Amino acid sequence: MANLEAMERPVGAEPISARLFAAGGAMTVTLLHLSADRAVATTQAPPPAGSIAVVARNCVRIPVTVATAENGRFTLLLDEPLHPRRREQFVAIQPAQPRRMRVQAAAA
Secondary structure, X not given: OOOHHHOOOOHHHOOEEEEEEEOOEEEEEEEEEEOOOXXXXXXXXXXXXXXXXXXXXXXXXXXXXXXXXXXXXXXEXXXXXXXXXXXXXXXXXXXXXXXXXXXXXXXX
């Protein structure tokens, strides 16, 4: 496994959640590290090593391959280097969206 200390951390140095879409289905993952060519994530049941997947957050979709997976922690190799602007958008904290109230018609 790569030296995790040498890897670039997400903005704010806090783990971030994302969605991972693989052959086994979609799951929420926590990204611990993110660099231009790889990421380290955790989830309860990661896809097996060799799986092809897409990790998504903030309308950014990144094609990846699961390189290693063990004890809920896994390494994702990005299919293409992640451009700094796409990385910024991916890790950005989005403001909460106000909930829309449903208006029901009154019974006559």
